[in-house]
Amino acid sequence: MTMIKAQHLAVSYGHGDTALKVVKDVSFEAQKGETFGLVGESGCGKSTILGALAGRNKQWTGSIEIEGETIGQKRTRAQLAKQQLVFQDPFGSIHPRHTIGRTLLEPLEIHGKDRRQERIEKVLTDVGLPLKFRYRYPHQLSGGQRQRVAIARALILEPKILLLDEPTSALDVSIQAEILNLLKDLREREKLTYILVSHDLAVVAHLCDRVAIMQSGGFVEIATRQQLLENTVEHPYTRILMDGSRGYVSEKRERNSAALPA
Amino acid sequence: MAKSGTFSNLHDWLISEDFTSSRQARLHSVYLGWRSLIANPLAFAGFAIVLLLIIVAALAPVIAVHDPFAQDFLKALQAPSAAHWFGTDEFGRDVFSRLVYGARTTLYITILVTIIVAPIGFVIGATAGYLGGWVDVVLMRITDIFLSFPSLVLALAFSAALGPGIENAVIAIALTVWPPIARLARAETLTFRHADFVIAAELQGAGTGRILLRHIVPLCAPSIIVRLTLNMSSIILTAAGLGFLGLGAQPPMAEWGAMAASGRQYLLDAWWLTTVPGIAILTVSLAFNLLGDGLRDIMDPRNG
Amino acid sequence: MANTSDTILTVENMSVEFPTLTGVTTAVHDVSFTVGREKVGIIGESGSGKSTTGRAIMRLQPPQAIVKANRMQFEDVDLMTASEEEMRSIRGRRIAMILQDPKYSLNPVMTVGEQISETVILHERATRQEARNRTLAMLERVNIRDPERVFDLYPHEVSGGMGQRIMISMMLIAQPSLIIADEPTSALDVTVRQQVLTILDDLVVERNIGLIFISHDLNLVRSFCDRVIIMYAGRVVETITAADLDQAQHPYTRGLLNALPSLDRPKDRLEVLRRDPAWLEN
Numbered sequence A: 001m002t003m004i005k006a007q008h009l010a011v012s013y014g015h016g017d018t019a020l021k022v023v024k025d026v027s028f029e030a031q032k033g034e035t036f037g038l039v040g041e042s043g044c045g046k047s048t049i050l051g052a053l054a055g056r057n058k059q060w061t062g063s064i065e066i067e068g069e070t071i072g073q074k075r076t077r078a079q080l081a082k083q084q085l086v087f088q089d090p091f092g093s094i095h096p097r098h099t100i101g102r103t104l105l106e107p108l109e110i111h112g113k114d115r116r117q118e119r120i121e122k123v124l125t126d127v128g129l130p131l132k133f134r135y136r137y138p139h140q141l142s143g144g145q146r147q148r149v150a151i152a153r154a155l156i157l158e159p160k161i162l163l164l165d166e167p168t169s170a171l172d173v174s175i176q177a178e179i180l181n182l183l184k185d186l187r188e189r190e191k192l193t194y195i196l197v198s199h200d201l202a203v204v205a206h207l208c209d210r211v212a213i214m215q216s217g218g219f220v221e222i223a224t225r226q227q228l229l230e231n232t233v234e235h236p237y238t239r240i241l242m243d244g245s246r247g248y249v250s251e252k253r254e255r256n257s258a259a260l261p262a
Numbered sequence B: 001m002a003k004s005g006t007f008s009n010l011h012d013w014l015i016s017e018d019f020t021s022s023r024q025a026r027l028h029s030v031y032l033g034w035r036s037l038i039a040n041p042l043a044f045a046g047f048a049i050v051l052l053l054i055i056v057a058a059l060a061p062v063i064a065v066h067d068p069f070a071q072d073f074l075k076a077l078q079a080p081s082a083a084h085w086f087g088t089d090e091f092g093r094d095v096f097s098r099l100v101y102g103a104r105t106t107l108y109i110t111i112l113v114t115i116i117v118a119p120i121g122f123v124i125g126a127t128a129g130y131l132g133g134w135v136d137v138v139l140m141r142i143t144d145i146f147l148s149f150p151s152l153v154l155a156l157a158f159s160a161a162l163g164p165g166i167e168n169a170v171i172a173i174a175l176t177v178w179p180p181i182a183r184l185a186r187a188e189t190l191t192f193r194h195a196d197f198v199i200a201a202e203l204q205g206a207g208t209g210r211i212l213l214r215h216i217v218p219l220c221a222p223s224i225i226v227r228l229t230l231n232m233s234s235i236i237l238t239a240a241g242l243g244f245l246g247l248g249a250q251p252p253m254a255e256w257g258a259m260a261a262s263g264r265q266y267l268l269d270a271w272w273l274t275t276v277p278g279i280a281i282l283t284v285s286l287a288f289n290l291l292g293d294g295l296r297d298i299m300d301p302r303n304g
Numbered sequence C: 001m002a003n004t005s006d007t008i009l010t011v012e013n014m015s016v017e018f019p020t021l022t023g024v025t026t027a028v029h030d031v032s033f034t035v036g037r038e039k040v041g042i043i044g045e046s047g048s049g050k051s052t053t054g055r056a057i058m059r060l061q062p063p064q065a066i067v068k069a070n071r072m073q074f075e076d077v078d079l080m081t082a083s084e085e086e087m088r089s090i091r092g093r094r095i096a097m098i099l100q101d102p103k104y105s106l107n108p109v110m111t112v113g114e115q116i117s118e119t120v121i122l123h124e125r126a127t128r129q130e131a132r133n134r135t136l137a138m139l140e141r142v143n144i145r146d147p148e149r150v151f152d153l154y155p156h157e158v159s160g161g162m163g164q165r166i167m168i169s170m171m172l173i174a175q176p177s178l179i180i181a182d183e184p185t186s187a188l189d190v191t192v193r194q195q196v197l198t199i200l201d202d203l204v205v206e207r208n209i210g211l212i213f214i215s216h217d218l219n220l221v222r223s224f225c226d227r228v229i230i231m232y233a234g235r236v237v238e239t240i241t242a243a244d245l246d247q248a249q250h251p252y253t254r255g256l257l258n259a260l261p262s263l264d265r266p267k268d269r270l271e272v273l274r275r276d277p278a279w280l281e282n
């Protein structure tokens, strides 16, 4: 079943003369339970696409379907709840003056849900945080714990889709591993569909089934996980990004090894 | 530490960040605020004087030894003595008792003005900042118009138009105090307008009212409270100024500004008539300033 | 690398402590290492004391910090006893530093060209005109395409990658014998990072100098550096040749390696680091 379908999606910022088309005509879809990746260098438009899917950027053209339902620029509460965004910066995405409990209660109040404390306890357990954390303020939590809170806030409305905007790029590798494992578990348990943005192809290949490689607002290629792991991607730019995730490529060593007979 | 067992237990419970209830979390931040207030002598002095003012105003009938309105021309213009600590005025009323009752008037005016001004200033400023566009332009132009007059002149104009009386003085002062609060609320709102946590609330379907009240208020509150506290002194001075000019509290009501004004005819013979209320005005406005400065350090989110 | 035995920097049992309200935090705990004419990586999680170590070598720690060491020797200079005046003549000339954000190292009210020229005038006693030509040449050396335009830019007008190249171009002139680079490429995209590192690599290898490369990126350090120092909670837990990083022995290093998602060795689940209190004993 197709969860997300975007066709000829173009997104711009600004009005009139200063209008700037940042995403140019991209099309993709993600099935239920699938994870679709977006990779590319900073400024290529990854967050902008997520913003359009989440309902944050309203200046888009083309068509977006969520769970078969065509979405307009204005959304109802129920439509907003179907997909939730997880932000890159765990220090800026949680209200500094709300306790964690308050942060998690907020969406329940907006949507008039029942059994509130029960839901908060369940979601805290789901993301692996102790229950008493609900009385804490964000400044008392580490970066990894805050990102768990951000994931909990996104999950508490029981969305079908999580839009993950570089959820681990502000974290240490050891913490990144915990969060990536958590995301994998949640995807299986809750049958979630993810759109994962990252600049690191290794992270994307770890979690995603298919990946769109972006450059200045467009897709250069949509590669499968298999292609990434077997190194059979087509576009040279994808290769560059793959090399980048492996580290530094010494040009001298490269030249030397090229000079040697194979 | 030489604290008794229960006290140090309470201290530990309050200082612990391992909260087990939201009540503990709230008390924790209040307790930390209290501790930093004690650690700052000037702010604490301000706090103590303000507290004293409140106590005096609340217990005025108990503290005042004479009836503040009882006239006795035989005793007019007596110098400070054991019977009349601050002397008597031209009608023979006890200046100390009038000073004590005057604290009520002062507190009444400042509290009323603050209660009127805080929500109005916040709603106008935060709405302008959050919604932006033409709403922002219209609201801010109105604010600018009010801001462009010196506040005492504006207050004078309004109370002259509304007629003398303490309620009208409160309205006149409130009209001059809200614009800086609105400006401040707008500036603060703009810094949080595009924060990820505000966007997150929007994407969960929160409406404008909810965002302003639940998300923006807790962030703006500290600086607005600080600003209002610092404003108290100018409210007191403006009220005293209006009283002095006969536009505020009307006789025989005890009001510090009016007391100073009526005493000025006898400045050379009866110095206490102007000096005592003058010192009271000065002390209380200084106290509010010191407290406000201290609160800025304590409550500013950027400091903690 | 050529002549690794030629030691530039020796640090023995260095500790850095910060007095705080709740007691003394030891940010760096008894670390010892040497740097020769090579690229040495320092790697560890955030808060493990990498930057504090780098700053302590430059004697740029905050004033309240307490630095203790048995020995801190840079070439012929004893960094423990050198006067502040000596340190000033060493910083930037004999030991240079590159930070994550070049904007903090450049003077915001001078154009980048003027700043580089100033370095030229200081080091080569050149005239203004000669200095300008030298500067343009250096900008070209670090692969800046239109040096004339970049010369007149202010630091806030240049991109992160460009800023790092400008920092490196100053080092081409000042010719330090040790460079401390603190996360110089963490804010850069991979393609820009590759270009900046190539220039840095050329500089270090050609001039035969030492480089301390602070990073949290295992793959980057493994592929760029010759030797890697692994720090955990202010301690050096292991020092290993970069090529042998996969054979690292310490459980912390192994934990970090296993936590890393990899294109070459995909795993279903990443291993989660289990911290052992025993790592803190040494």
Ligand SMILES: Nc1ncnc2c1ncn2[C@@H]1O[C@H](COP(=O)(O)OP(=O)(O)O)[C@@H](O)[C@H]1O
Binding pocket: A013, A014, A020, A022, A040, A041, A042, A043, A044, A045, A046, A047, A048, A049
């Ligand atoms: N609110 C905005 N107004 C104008 N331009 C923007 C805005 N947000 C992003 N942009 C521009 O859009 C482009 C894409 O940004 P973004 O989607 O954030 O990229 P990415 O997430 O891939 O790094 C960038 O060039 C950025 O400068």
Ligand SMILES: Nc1ncnc2c1ncn2[C@@H]1O[C@H](COP(=O)(O)OP(=O)(O)O)[C@@H](O)[C@H]1O
Binding pocket: C018, C020, C025, C026, C027, C044, C045, C046, C047, C048, C049, C050, C051, C052, C053, C062
């Ligand atoms: N000025 C300071 N005052 C108190 N503690 C500090 C200060 N600077 C750094 N620290 C502490 O030193 C430790 C190491 O910090 P740092 O060297 O910046 O780590 P890294 O660069 O590895 O991320 C941290 O735990 C930090 O809390």
Ligand SMILES: [Mg+2]
Binding pocket: A046, A047, A048, A165
């Ligand atoms: Mg982005």
Ligand SMILES: [Mg+2]
Binding pocket: C050, C051, C052
């Ligand atoms: Mg650092």
